[in-house]
Amino acid sequence: MTFRVLSGLDCELFGRLESGAIGTPAAGDYLRLPFTSHGLSGRIGKETSDLLGQGRDPTDPDRGDETVDGDIAVPMDVRGTGFWLALLLGLPTTAASKAYGSVTFGADPRAGDTVTLDGTVFTFVSGAPATATEVQTGANLLASVTALAAAANASVVAEVAAATYTVGDGVRLDIQHDTSGASGAEYSLAASAATVSGATLTATYTHTYGSGCSASDIRRATMVIRSTPAALTWRQLGVWMTRAQLALASTGRASLTASLIAHREDEVVSAALGDVVTHAYQRFLQAQGSLLVDGQQVAEITASSMVYDNSLSGVRSLGYGGRIADIDVATAKLDGTITARFGSGTLKSRAESDTPVDLLYRWQPSPGAALSIAYPRVWLPKPQRSISGPAGVEASYAWMAAKRQAAGAVTTAAAMTAVLTNDVASYAP
Template identity: 25%
Template sequence: MALTPTTRARGSNARVVAAFESTPGTVPGSSDNWFTVPLVSHQLGEERPLLPSDLLGLGREMQDPTPDVATNDGDIVVPVDVRNFARWLSLFFGAPQTTGSNGAYTHVFGSGAAVLPSMSIEVGAPEVPAYSVHRGARGNQLRIAMSRSGLLNATCSLVCIGETDPVAATVGAVNPGALAVTRFPQATGYVKKGGQVLGSVVGADFAYSNNLEKVETIQADGRIEDSDPGMAGMSGSVTVRFKDTALLAAASASPPQPVELAFGWKFGAFELVFLVGRVFLPRPKRPITGPNGIQAVFNWQAAVASSGKSVVVTLLNDVASYA
């Protein structure tokens, strides 16, 4: 007896493509520069809650609810890879300055851009089929955690204007551009202080934020008008085995003495570096909880450096342009 093929959607077959928007909130046409998005997971989706009725005098049974405003905020987790990750950096920092030739290119991104791009992200379930576009997506917060081993991913928290109703065919390119995925391994990561490798680092994490402010105007569709960038911010933590006072001295100085920290990964000819020029370290505890090693956690904050940027991201790869 032949089995009827299932049409239930599966994450393994999800089709995710994206394109930068010329007009925020306006989905690009199928002939525009759509590209494939390597994906780990996503939690995007427009929500419209219901407000319970407050009417009295009609008995004890509840009356019809009223729809509230629509929101579409959520995280998308992507691999930190050699080529595709530059597009997410562009969403959070703006277009890079690119130099190089003959298959070796350097892309430099800087914090605090006055104007940031927006993106349309189409998520499709081919089995159903159903395709919807999260439009007007802007980068709110970018988070990366470093460890000795494991897969290196970035969590991108986005604010979107809205989501289109599902349709049976893609509205993005039928054959979007695709770049080969080569992930940076966690095992090749490093943390540097003042240009020198910082020893005994057990773990580290950092978050860059654009502190987006929703433009919550009154509109017939109940959606936000857009989101505007606020003050840029960069913070994180570094956990070290306590064997010297390299960080403790800076944290204990009065007045506070900022240090330069760099978080990076190198894989062959490819490299990704987040350079934070001026980092302020609070004085940490050094608790003893047993016979094993003593660790200290430094929860740092960044400030603008002499370059005029709080953070500068440099990506070395073989892609000539992301225009």
């Protein structure tokens, strides 16, 4: 038998939310999950023998309990993130949103090139437009796409006027239908010298997740990590997410670190994954993100992080072989940090006034793809400042979030609400 070293390059990760009894693998079609590191694994320790009267040399150790836990780092991507949010916060409330599509140009359009928007043909011309459907080519690609968006937005043709047109990344015409629901997905697209996102607009959905769900709404999953070249497959059953951490910076790629515990891990010859669902991969980039304080962009902020601790602890019950059979839930903890240039700015004044602020983290690479995480009630401490040189001084605010609660009410608005917009119809198992 040829020995093959396990390589991270060859590993694939799959997951599906469970709905059956603990220890029963989730049945159905699994989702292929992008990841950047994987530490979820089972281990069984050894316990030193406590026998006496056997001499000074130790006797055989006893088998310890099985523990399955670890972290998985995953990219924040437009579609896969919904699975991890469901594992953390429970299933979302999903509603139809506005259909979205795009026309992407690889080069500056030339005279005679056409773009057809739901049956209306727009033609690029080199001179001044003579009709409402002619678009003058610009000095560069951005100018040409901007002119196309302006012409489409000004159109009085009912089918064209039923959508809104914007410029994406300087090379793309983004199209979002003005009406939510499936009817917008009937809007057709075509182009003679550009790439359309599809023959029609794509139906989109908003998935709304709220913190503080009841214990019965917390979901568990079956996870499978495999390496086909090394002929190795591990399956973790009854996986719960205990903690999630996310950082926001001015550059780089957005990633989430999920801390997990599980009922058990099996090494299997193969795992039934059904018809694996592989979503088109589109990552949220940090440059596409923003952090709003009370609805306003604050220039002094340079970085931020957020942590959601589910406060879950495993319960080892009799009859389960020493494994975790269920979870206990406690009060969730929502906190994070904001790093900012220290001065007479918004954060300093709000911290000193001891009044809560509203934080909104959001990423939106296009109208049909977005993620927002809202904390309506965040408390900022007065930070310690440190001056160590001639450069600008930074301060770190370790914030804490709480739910918005009316007088006499037990539950009101969630302490955190995440809204994901994409073309996935459902995350339910």
